[in-house]
Each structure stands twice: as C-alpha cells, then as structure tokens.
Amino acid sequence: MLAYLVRRLAWGVVTVQGVLLFLFVLFFLLATPDDIARKAVGEKAPQAVLDQWKQNHGYDKPRVWNPAAPADTMLFDHFRRMLSFDFGNSDADDTPIAERLRAGVGPSLAFTLPLFVLEIVFGVGLALFVAFFRDTAIDRTATVLAVLAMSVSTLLYIIGAQYVLGKLLRWFPISGFDPDPSVIARFLALPVIVGLLSGIGSDLRFYRTVFVEESGKDYVRTARAKGCGEGRIMGRHVLRNSLIPILTQVVVQIPFLFTGSLLLESFFGIPGLGSVTVDAINANDFSTLRTMVYIGSLLFVAGQIATDVSYTLADPRVRLG
Amino acid sequence: MRGRLWAVACAALFALGACTNDPYPDADASLAIFYSTFEEPPKTLDPQVAYSVNDHAVIGNVYDTLLQYHYLKRPYVLIPGLLEEIPAARALPGGRVAYTLRLREDLLFHEDPCFELSAPGARTRPVRAADVAFAFERIGDPAVGSPVLETLVKISGMRAFGDALAKRREADASFAAQRIDRQYAEVGGIAGVRVLSERELELVLDEPYPQIRFWLAMPFTTPVAWEAVARYDGREGRDLFAEHPVGTGPFRLTRYEKRARIVMEREPLWYGARHPGPPGTVYPREGEPQDAARGYLDAARVGRPLPFLDRVELRREKEDISAFTKFLQGYYDISGIPKESFDHFVHEGGLSPEMAKSGMRLAKAVGPDVYYLGFNMDDPVVGTPAKERGRKLRQAMSLVIDVAEFSRLFMNGRGIPAQSPLPPGIFGYDPDYRNPFRQVDKPRAERLLHEAGYPGGVDPATGRALRLHFDTPATDTRSLLTFQFWVNAWRSIGLDVEIAATSYNQFQDKVRRGAFQIFQFGWVADYPDPENFLFLLWSGMARSKNGGPNTANFQNARYDALFEKMKARDDDPERMRLIREMRSILEEDCPWIELFHSEGYALYHVWVDAPKPAGMAFAVDKYRMLDPAERARLRVAWNRPIRWPAYAFAAAAGLALIPGIRTWLRERA
Numbered sequence: 001m002l003a004y005l006v007r008r009l010a011w012g013v014v015t016v017q018g019v020l021l022f023l024f025v026l027f028f029l030l031a032t033p034d035d036i037a038r039k040a041v042g043e044k045a046p047q048a049v050l051d052q053w054k055q056n057h058g059y060d061k062p063r064v065w066n067p068a069a070p071a072d073t074m075l076f077d078h079f080r081r082m083l084s085f086d087f088g089n090s091d092a093d094d095t096p097i098a099e100r101l102r103a104g105v106g107p108s109l110a111f112t113l114p115l116f117v118l119e120i121v122f123g124v125g126l127a128l129f130v131a132f133f134r135d136t137a138i139d140r141t142a143t144v145l146a147v148l149a150m151s152v153s154t155l156l157y158i159i160g161a162q163y164v165l166g167k168l169l170r171w172f173p174i175s176g177f178d179p180d181p182s183v184i185a186r187f188l189a190l191p192v193i194v195g196l197l198s199g200i201g202s203d204l205r206f207y208r209t210v211f212v213e214e215s216g217k218d219y220v221r222t223a224r225a226k227g228c229g230e231g232r233i234m235g236r237h238v239l240r241n242s243l244i245p246i247l248t249q250v251v252v253q254i255p256f257l258f259t260g261s262l263l264l265e266s267f268f269g270i271p272g273l274g275s276v277t278v279d280a281i282n283a284n285d286f287s288t289l290r291t292m293v294y295i296g297s298l299l300f301v302a303g304q305i306a307t308d309v310s311y312t313l314a315d316p317r318v319r320l321g
Numbered sequence: 322m323r324g325r326l327w328a329v330a331c332a333a334l335f336a337l338g339a340c341t342n343d344p345y346p347d348a349d350a351s352l353a354i355f356y357s358t359f360e361e362p363p364k365t366l367d368p369q370v371a372y373s374v375n376d377h378a379v380i381g382n383v384y385d386t387l388l389q390y391h392y393l394k395r396p397y398v399l400i401p402g403l404l405e406e407i408p409a410a411r412a413l414p415g416g417r418v419a420y421t422l423r424l425r426e427d428l429l430f431h432e433d434p435c436f437e438l439s440a441p442g443a444r445t446r447p448v449r450a451a452d453v454a455f456a457f458e459r460i461g462d463p464a465v466g467s468p469v470l471e472t473l474v475k476i477s478g479m480r481a482f483g484d485a486l487a488k489r490r491e492a493d494a495s496f497a498a499q500r501i502d503r504q505y506a507e508v509g510g511i512a513g514v515r516v517l518s519e520r521e522l523e524l525v526l527d528e529p530y531p532q533i534r535f536w537l538a539m540p541f542t543t544p545v546a547w548e549a550v551a552r553y554d555g556r557e558g559r560d561l562f563a564e565h566p567v568g569t570g571p572f573r574l575t576r577y578e579k580r581a582r583i584v585m586e587r588e589p590l591w592y593g594a595r596h597p598g599p600p601g602t603v604y605p606r607e608g609e610p611q612d613a614a615r616g617y618l619d620a621a622r623v624g625r626p627l628p629f630l631d632r633v634e635l636r637r638e639k640e641d642i643s644a645f646t647k648f649l650q651g652y653y654d655i656s657g658i659p660k661e662s663f664d665h666f667v668h669e670g671g672l673s674p675e676m677a678k679s680g681m682r683l684a685k686a687v688g689p690d691v692y693y694l695g696f697n698m699d700d701p702v703v704g705t706p707a708k709e710r711g712r713k714l715r716q717a718m719s720l721v722i723d724v725a726e727f728s729r730l731f732m733n734g735r736g737i738p739a740q741s742p743l744p745p746g747i748f749g750y751d752p753d754y755r756n757p758f759r760q761v762d763k764p765r766a767e768r769l770l771h772e773a774g775y776p777g778g779v780d781p782a783t784g785r786a787l788r789l790h791f792d793t794p795a796t797d798t799r800s801l802l803t804f805q806f807w808v809n810a811w812r813s814i815g816l817d818v819e820i821a822a823t824s825y826n827q828f829q830d831k832v833r834r835g836a837f838q839i840f841q842f843g844w845v846a847d848y849p850d851p852e853n854f855l856f857l858l859w860s861g862m863a864r865s866k867n868g869g870p871n872t873a874n875f876q877n878a879r880y881d882a883l884f885e886k887m888k889a890r891d892d893d894p895e896r897m898r899l900i901r902e903m904r905s906i907l908e909e910d911c912p913w914i915e916l917f918h919s920e921g922y923a924l925y926h927v928w929v930d931a932p933k934p935a936g937m938a939f940a941v942d943k944y945r946m947l948d949p950a951e952r953a954r955l956r957v958a959w960n961r962p963i964r965w966p967a968y969a970f971a972a973a974a975g976l977a978l979i980p981g982i983r984t985w986l987r988e989r990a
Binding site: 096103129170282 | 344345346361362579580638829962978
C-alpha cells in the first residue's frame with residue numbers, strides 16, 4: 001500500500017506541475033502584464049503609475065528566459081511561489097492572497113458542510129427507500145422525478161427558489177451572508193435548499209442503481225430465504241456492501257468543500273472561496289486565480305488518493321498495490 | 322423511535338415558524354442605519370491612491386477633506402472642510418503662486434492603536450500641518466503609485482522629491498528600511514510644501530493653477546497620520562494601510578469585509594461632533610432658490626448638527642435583481658432601477674403611479690461627464706491633413722448620429738444629449754446652446770459629403786463606398802451592438818465603417834501609433850470646472866505628442882491660446898466669453914461627435930429623505946436622514962411570511978412516505 005501511495009503521490013506531483021505550467025502559459029504568456037496592470041490601476045492612471053505597479057508585482061521581469069539571471073524571470077517566480085505556498089498579493093487590490101483564503105474558507109464551509117451532509121442523508125435515504133420499492137409506482141415516479149430534477153439548470157433552481165421562497169413566500173433572505181450566529185441559518189437555508197434540489201436527482205439515480213444492483217446478489221437472496229426482513233436487508237446488508245461506490249462519489253468531494261461553489265456563492269452573495277474565484281476572474285486578478293486553480297488541482301489529487309485509501313477502510317478485502 | 326420522529330417534526334415546524342427574510346439582526350431595527358449596496362469591492366482605502374466611486378463611498382465618510390462642496394448650492398461651491406477658510410492664491414516672483422492652508426483648531430484623528438508609535442498609550446492625536454505635508458509627500462512617492470501625481474507635479478519640487486526618494490532607496494537598502502516619515506524627512510520633503518506652524522502650511526506652485534482648490538476637496542490631499550502608514554504595513558499579520566483607514570471624518574470604519582459588508586459608525590471624535598457650527602458640521606441654512614420648495618430646507622434639518630445617521634451599512638450585491646428585490650422588501654433604503662424593471666417603475670420620465678402610491682420617490686442626477694465619438698485628427702482621411710474635405714466629412718458624420726434614438730434603444734431614455742463637452746452643473750454649460758452639427762439632418766449631411774468629394778459616400782479614388790475604421794477595445798456583445806448603431810447611421814449616407822474590436826493592449830498600441838480613425842470614449846470629471854473637460858482637446862494633452870487624454874489629437878492654436886487664458890481665470894463673464902469662443906471652434910472643426918451626459922435614476926423609500934442630487938461624487942451620507950420607526954413598521958407589514966405551502970408540502974411528503982413506514986412497522990411487529 002505504501003508503494004502504491006508513493007506512486008500515486010508522484011503522479012500527483014507531475015499532474016500539479018503540469019497544471020502550473022499550463023497556468024503560466026494561459027495567464028502570463030497569452031495575456032500580457034499590461035492587461036493585468038491596466039485593470040488594477042484604472043483607466044485614468046498615467047503610464048508611470050502602470051510601470052510602477054508592474055515593477056511592484058514583478059511583472060516587469062523577463063517572462064521565461066533571462067540570460068543574465070536565469071532565476072529572475074516570471075516563470076521561475078511563478079513556480080517558486082506556488083510550490084512554497086507563498087501566494088503573494090492580489091493583483092486587484094494588493095491584499096495578501098493567503099488572508100483571502102483564510103477569510104473565505106469559513107463562509108464556504110458554513111454552506112458546503114451542511115449541504116454535503118444533507119446530500120448524503122437525503123440521497124442515500126431516498127435511494128434506499130426507492131430501491132426498497134423497486135419496480136413499483138413509487139420507484140418509477142421517483143426515477144422520472146430524478147431525471148426531471150437532473151435536467152433542470154442550477155440557474156433555474158436559483159432564480160426559482162429566490163423568487164418563490166425569498167420573494168413570494170418570504171421565508172428566507174433572497175441572498176446575503178452574516179456570520180452572526182443569531183442570523184446565519186436564515187442566510188444559509190436558501191443556498192442549501194437549492195444545492196440539495198440541484199444535486200438530489202443525480203444522487204438518487206446513482207445510489208438507487210447501486211442499491212438495486214446490490215440487492216439482486218446471492219447473499220441478499222440468502223438473507224431473504226433465511227427470513228430476514230426487507231428493511232433490515234436494505235438498511236444493514238445492502239447499504240454496507242454498497243459503500244465502495246458510495247465512497248467513490250462522496251470522498252472525492254470532501255476536499256472541494258473548502259473551495260465552495262462558484263455559482264451558488266456568487267448568486268447568494270456568500271463571501272466564500274467560490275466567490276473569491278469569480279471575483280478574481282472578473283477583476284483579471286491572475287495571481288489569485290492561479291492560486292485558486294493550483295489549490296483546486298492539489299485538492300483534486302488529494303481527493304483521488306483519499307478515495308483509494310477509503311476503499312481499504314470500507315472493505316478489508318481491497319488491497320492497493 | 323416514534324418519539325424521535327415527532328421531535329424532528331416539531332423542530333422542523335418550529336424552524337419554519339421562525340422563518341423570516343429579514344437579513345438584519347432584530348436589535349438594529351430601531352437604529353438610524355442607512356442600508357445600501359455595492360457591487361464591486363473597493364480597490365483601496367488609501368486616500369492618496371483611491372480613485373474609484375466605490376473607494377470614495379467609504380473614504381468620503383471616513384476622511385474629511387481640506388475643502389468640501391456645499392451640499393445644496395449649484396453650480397458647485399467650495400466651502401471649508403478641515404481648513405478654516407478657502408485659501409487664496411498669492412503671486413510669487415517667477416510666475417509662481419502660493420497658498421497658505423490653515424487647519425481648524427482641535428482636529429483629531431479617529432482612535433486607533435497606531436498612535437502608540439508616537440506616544441505610549443496614545444489612542445489619538447491632533448491633526449497637524451505636518452500630516453497634510455505627509456499626504457503630499459505620499460502623492461510624490463513613486464512607491465505609493467498615486468494616480469494624481471502627474472497633475473500635482475505643478476507643486477514646486479514634487480518631481481524632484483520623488484526622484485530623490487527613488488534614487489536613495491535604490492542606492493541604500495538601510496534607507497529604504499527606515500520608517501516612512503523619516504525617509505521623507507531625510508530627502509528634505511517637497512520644496513513647495515512648507516510647514517509654517519502646527520496648523521499652517523504653505524503650498525507653492527510653479528505656475529498659476531486655480532484648480533488646485535478642487536484637489537483640496539478630494540481625498541487625495543486629506544491629512545494622513547504617519548503612524549497609520551508605518552504601522553499598517555501588511556507584515557506580521559498587521560493590516561495594510563489600504564485596508565485600515567485612520568481618518569478624520571464623521572464616520573469610522575468598524576467593519577471591513579470588503580467582499581461582503583462594510584460598516585461605518587458615527588464617530589464621536591469627529592470635529593463636527595465636538596464643535597458643531599462651522600460649515601459642513603451642521604445642515605446648511607441656504608441653498609438654491611428652489612430648495613425650500615423642494616423640501617431641502619425644512620426646519621427639521623436646517624442648522625442641526627451632522628451626521629443624522631448612527632451607521633452606514635453597505636452590503637455587497639452582485640446581482641441587480643437580488644438587490645432590487647431586497648429594496649422592494651424594504652431592506653435597502655435606496656436603489657437603482659434594473660433595466661428589466663425600468664418600464665414598470667418609470668413612466669414618461671417620472672415614477673409610475675403604482676409606485677408613487679407606495680410613497681417611493683424617484684431622484685435623477687446628471688453626471689459630470691461626457692461621452693463622445695472622436696476622430697483621430699492626425700489621420701489623413703478624417704483628420705486635419707484632409708483639411709476642408711476632412712472637416713466636412715466629420716460634420717456630415719456628426720449630422721446623422723441620433724442620440725435621442727440611441728438613448729431610447731439602449732439606455733431607457735436616460736441621458737442628456739450633449740451639445741458640447743460641458744455637462745450641466747459646470748460653469749460654461751449653456752442649456753440653450755444647440756450645436757448645429759449635433760442636430761440630425763441627413764439631407765445636409767449628404768450635401769456636406771458631396772462637398773467633401775464623397776458624393777453618396779463614394780470615394781472617387783476607389784469608386785466604392787468610403788471605407789473607415791471604428792476602433793474599440795470593447796469586444797462584448799452589448800458594446801458591439803451599440804457601435805453597430807453608429808455604423809448603421811453612417812451607412813445611411815453611404816459610408817462603409819468597419820468595427821475593429823481588439824484587446825485593450827492592441828487598441829492602446831494603435832492609439833500610440835496613431836493607427837486609428839474613429840473611437841468612442843467617455844470622461845468623468847475629477848472636479849466641477851470647465852478646465853477639466855476642455856483640456857481634453859488642448860494640444861498640450863495630445864495623445865500622439867504627450868501621451869495625454871486628448872486622444873483625438875486635436876491641435877488648434879487659437880483654441881490652445883483661449884484655453885490657457887480660460888484655465889487661469891475664476892468664473893466670470895470673461896471666462897464665459899472664452900468658453901463660448903472655444904465652443905464655436907469645436908463646433909466648426911468637429912473633432913468630437915458629442916453624444917450624451919449620463920443620467921442616474923435612484924429610487925428612495927418613503928422613510929428616507931432623498932438627498933439633493935449631486936453629480937459630483939462627494940460624500941453626502943452625513944446629510945442623510947431617515948425614520949427607523951416607520952421603516953420597521955413597513956418592513957413588518959410588507960414581509961409577513963406565507964407559511965401554508967410549507968405545511969402542505971410537509972403533509973404531502975409524509976403521505977408519500979406512508980407505504981415505507983407501514984412496511985417497516987409491519988416488519989418490526
């Protein structure tokens with residue numbers, strides 16, 4: 001298992017390096033530092049201010065090759081900063097990017113954690129319920145509803161929920177965020193409901209397929225033959241033996257709980273890391289954007305490895321190697 | 322198990338009962354809090370750097386300026402701010418001029434731990450003339466990157482100060498590591514900024530520049546405590562000065578989550594709170610003649626100490642619709658009007674009767690700006706080298722641009738058609754003036770085109786429609802659609818204009834090389850003076866020669882001479898005469914096709930006193946007044962939750978689960 005992990009980690013490192021190189025080409029070779037600088041200093045700022053800004057941010061250096069000082073290039077700076085987790089300052093407002101990450105994690109988790117837990121509870125619970133009634137009207141209705149739910153765009157859920165639950169019924173604030181414990185729940189309710197609605201269709205379909213497949217296996221027939229109740233079979237035997245595909249779906253999402261959701265955070269005004277990414281895109285804030293993409297790639301690699309490891313914990317028969 | 326199910330069901334019903342769309346804590350309902358929104362977070366709160374409206378929405382409240390604008394008088398009138406009086410120019414030998422700035426007595430900075438740097442345990446200290454000098458030095462410091470440095474190099478020794486500083490820093494690392502005020506002191510400060518006493522400072526300019534007074538009414542020149550800049554350096558977990566203002570204004574920044582929420586609270590140390598009476602510390606007693614009738618001079622406000630609000634709270638709203646819905650629910654006090662809802666709220670330029678019935682009010686303000694189409698006057702076809710032919714071509718192209726129709730199609734009818742570069746509210750603006758080439762007249766345009774040697778728009782050299790280029794750095798669909806409107810207008814007289822949309826850098830490169838013909842730009846005034854508009858066509862600011870904002874590269878010796886005279890004068894009849902002559906030169910030469918001056922529409926709820934519309938972006942929050950009790954009452958009335966659908970949904974979900982529950986219970990039995 002150790003050898004497997006080392007191998008996966010090594011591939012992970014290669015993947016991340018590739019992402020970094022791609023980011024550099026995209027942000028600093030295809031775009032020019034002048035674009036970034038002009039956006040930051042504003043249209044009215046004279047050329048001297050723009051030049052000073054480029055100098056302050058290290059964008060005045062040769063981009064790839066500097067024969068006089070090979071380490072004094074934007075490419076070298078880019079790799080050095082990212083690999084040493086010294087993300088530097090935002091191109092848009094000079095604030096330390098690490099500070100923005102710290103400030104954004106809390107709001108992101110405040111919304112993604114409950115959503116993550118509820119998605120599992122509702123997804124697995126409803127799928128068990130539907131699989132329990134497989135090939136009945138309940139199963140068919142649920143499947144049709146799930147396909148319908150999957151077919152609707154998240155944007156429509158957002159606008160619909162804001163209109164119906166926020167504007168017409170006045171249950172929740174239509175958007176916003178306040179970490180104050182006395183009011184935080186009312187802000188999170190709507191995005192969590194929307195997240196749940198937009199994800200429940202695919203979760204239900206996936207888990208139902210897993211449970212139905214599992215419930216047709218020999219050991220389930222044996223349990224039934226021995227007189228074991230259907231509820232007990234589903235809740236205890238089928239659920240436990242379906243853990244591997246469930247883990248595949250679930251564990252890989254855990255690292256991304258930290259990075260939040262681009263769409264939901266943006267529409268509901270949650271100042272999390274998803275919102276930071278969208279702001280960075282809108283402001284041509286390449287230094288923040290590359291950090292977010294880099295962290296995303298690290299989390300992706302970590303999620304993949306964690307999923308593999310979780311298999312061995314869920315099923316002792318699984319051997320990595 | 323059944324007990325647990327009941328507990329969950331009861332908890333859910335309880336949570337539903339507590340549902341509310343109120344985004345604010347209950348305790349805030351009785352406070353005079355002004356709620357508004359922002360879309361993009363401020364870039365910086367460093368007063369010497371901040372230049373955007375978003376920045377100034379905070380800075381304008383937190384920092385007082387040396388001078389300020391009278392809240393009610395129009396055209397805009399300067400009144401003292403931190404200074405005791407408006408400084409007068411004093412002529413010096415060699416064409417230089419001097420101003421003596423005298424600070425009010427007993428001005429204090431807001432409380433902040435940074436003042437421990439100057440005295441252990443100190444939380445504040447008086448504002449001194451040295452703090453004003455420090456602000457000017459920061460403008461001159463190249464490392465600060467102040468966008469107004471190029472304008473204020475007219476201050477004697479400003480450029481030399483920056484150069485000396487940069488040179489010392491480059492040569493000596495230990496100098497660069499010193500405290501910032503010591504660095505400035507060691508290079509000798511700015512020669513033209515002399516501290517005369519604790520409260521007096523002399524400002525010397527190399528040339529007459531009456532507009533300097535307007536710069537004193539902007540946050541760029543507001544005094545700054547060196548302690549704040551030295552302490553808030555962003556190192557070892559400390560804030561950045563650009564995020565941690567230590568000001569002198571009527572509000573202090575108490576919460577700065579700039580991507581979500583900005584909160585400013587009434588500042589007890591503010592000069593006006595401790596010494597109400599001088600201009601800018603109490604609500605004005607006089608304004609324009611019509612102000613009494615408009616309710617701006619009602620007894621409830623006049624002469625009362627400012628500010629009226631306990632707090633200003635700005636919440637970030639990225640989506641127009643969310644912000645507007647919350648405004649309609651009463652959770653914001655002011656709102657713009659989303660394009661989609663415009664016709665529902667505005668009828669024939671006023672508020673629709675339905676909305677007026679709710680007590681809502683509509684306020685309009687014309688921006689101190691001008692949007693225009695420009696010709697590159699260096700171009701051999703549309704510019705000066707084409708002489709009479711080029712001039713007639715430009716005039717013809719101007720005569721087919723129908724701004725009223727453009728405004729109707731793209732701006733919901735908002736915007737005042739521009740006849741000259743000067744917008745309303747600026748000295749020199751003449752509401753009765755009609756530029757003969759800015760009236761739509763297609764037959765005349767065709768005649769002029771014929772006289773220019775392009776009959777029917779055909780270039781005799783090629784036998785085809787004259788081909789011109791419209792260059793732009795905007796590539797989004799909406800912008801391209803608006804450009805197409807101009808192109809179609811020119812096509813109607815036979816001209817073939819191609820839109821060349823490129824990246825910003827490519828566009829800048831074209832402008833630098835002079836490889837462009839027609840462009841569209843806008844200009845928002847820094848200060849309410851005609852000089853700030855008419856300099857856009859002064860040859861000293863020509864883009865091709867000096868890299869200035871005269872992108873049309875318009876050069877006219879007579880215009881330049883008139884400009885030089887006009888800019889050095891106060892507002893008087895002679896200045897008006899000069900402006901009229903300049904205007905007629907522009908009318909005839911037509912380097913611009915003036916389009917419009919923007920017009921902002923804002924909606925206010927019944928409980929807010931709408932402030933006097935101000936095109937210039939200056940802080941008006943201290944003059945705002947609202948009735949929190951009325952707001953709380955209406956919010957409750959407008960936002961009672963409708964709960965029955967939740968109960969219906971819960972019942973339906975329960976029914977759907979019944980088969981499963983029955984099976985489960987049967988198996989357990």
